[in-house]
Amino acid sequence: MKKYALALTLGAALAFSGIATAQDAAPSAPAAAATTIGPAKGYLIIVGGGAIGPEIFKKFVALAGGPKANIVFVPTAGGDEAAAQALKIAAAAHPIGPNDPAPVLVPSEDHTPQTFYDYGAAKVTVLHTNDPKVADTDAFIEPLKTATGVWFNGGRQWHIADSYLGTKTEKAFDAVLDRGGVIGGTSAGASIQGSYLVRGDTKGNEVVEGDHTVGLGFLRNSAIDQHFLTRNRPFDLIPLIQKHPELLGISLDERTAIVVHGNSFQVLGPSYVAITDAHQWSDQSAKSPNDAAQKGKIYFLRDGQKFDLVTRKVSGQGDYGPDQNIAGTSSPSKNTSASNDDK
Numbered sequence: 324m325k326k327y328a329l330a331l332t333l334g335a336a337l338a339f340s341g342i343a344t345a346q347d348a349a350p351s352a353p354a355a356a357a358t359t360i361g362p363a364k365g366y367l368i369i370v371g372g373g374a375i376g377p378e379i380f381k382k383f384v385a386l387a388g389g390p391k392a393n394i395v396f397v398p399t400a401g402g403d404e405a406a407a408q409a410l411k412i413a414a415a416a417h418p419i420g421p422n423d424p425a426p427v428l429v430p431s432e433d434h435t436p437q438t439f440y441d442y443g444a445a446k447v448t449v450l451h452t453n454d455p456k457v458a459d460t461d462a463f464i465e466p467l468k469t470a471t472g473v474w475f476n477g478g479r480q481w482h483i484a485d486s487y488l489g490t491k492t493e494k495a496f497d498a499v500l501d502r503g504g505v506i507g508g509t510s511a512g513a514s515i516q517g518s519y520l521v522r523g524d525t526k527g528n529e530v531v532e533g534d535h536t537v538g539l540g541f542l543r544n545s546a547i548d549q550h551f552l553t554r555n556r557p558f559d560l561i562p563l564i565q566k567h568p569e570l571l572g573i574s575l576d577e578r579t580a581i582v583v584h585g586n587s588f589q590v591l592g593p594s595y596v597a598i599t600d601a602h603q604w605s606d607q608s609a610k611s612p613n614d615a616a617q618k619g620k621i622y623f624l625r626d627g628q629k630f631d632l633v634t635r636k637v638s639g640q641g642d643y644g645p646d647q648n649i650a651g652t653s654s655p656s657k658n659t660s661a662s663n664d665d666k
Contacts, residue, residue, distance in 0.1 A: 360586050361585060364502070367507070370580040371509070374431055375430060375432075380438065386504075393470050394436075395466050395470045396409060397449075397450050398451055399451050400475060400476060413435075417437075458490040460491065480520055481523045487539070513549045516547060517542055517545040517546050518540040518570075520535050520537055531548075532563055545572075546573070548575070551574035552576040556574065560599040572600065574596065578594055579594040587631050589629045590624050597623055604620050
């Protein structure tokens, strides 16, 4: 397995020239920016890959309806081999009954249909094709018509784009959100949720602006990267955002997510989310949202912090803060995972 090394320790990265933490970013007058906004009725859970903790899966299943959750599991990013494995596991997967032993809920990189049953879902259906003609049929989208949640697993995000963009399946994904459901995904399944598809190149995952640049756009005017500290990617979105200043760059580290609803999101997990916003640094002589013009081109958000997608400002602490969060952690912990679940 290809190994990735974090060249900068987290402490060094925070002190590195060109980075500011959200604690240092005092809000000021909003910049004129293209509107970045999530679903009005539904929710997005966008995860940076790696070993996902119970707090994230619990949130996803709860938003999908808890004990009534009807989940569609999409392994397409991993290709046909991953899909075949998911179907095999799904054949034996089942809801946890009163006589079953309680599942052990720990951070895991192994996300399967049984994972969602372990967290209390009522039904999990695997949905996969690499043929957009199949994805454009009523028969294929039947499970999505009653789904309350959709989960995209990791792999290569361009597989998802090739299979579902411009089809009835894409419209059915949107319909889940319109009904108030939740769409989640990790790694490649995170990047595909943006409107600009980051690392969507068929030649490899080191190419930020590749031969596939259109995502599913659940989060409009956004470009989403993942594994950003674990794989030493903190500055990778800067050239992209310089070229496309209307986009909001969002980079998520492993084991960490944002929960998006309407015009805001909240960070959930033990590591960091980085924001790259051209409107923060396009005018070095003027005040900008979060006072970031003089502080560098990216800044970090941590567990529990909220972000307003319209004003592009840090909007404070949410329902669970760094000392009272559902993950049970008081501060981010070092992440040394070297998972290869997305490209």
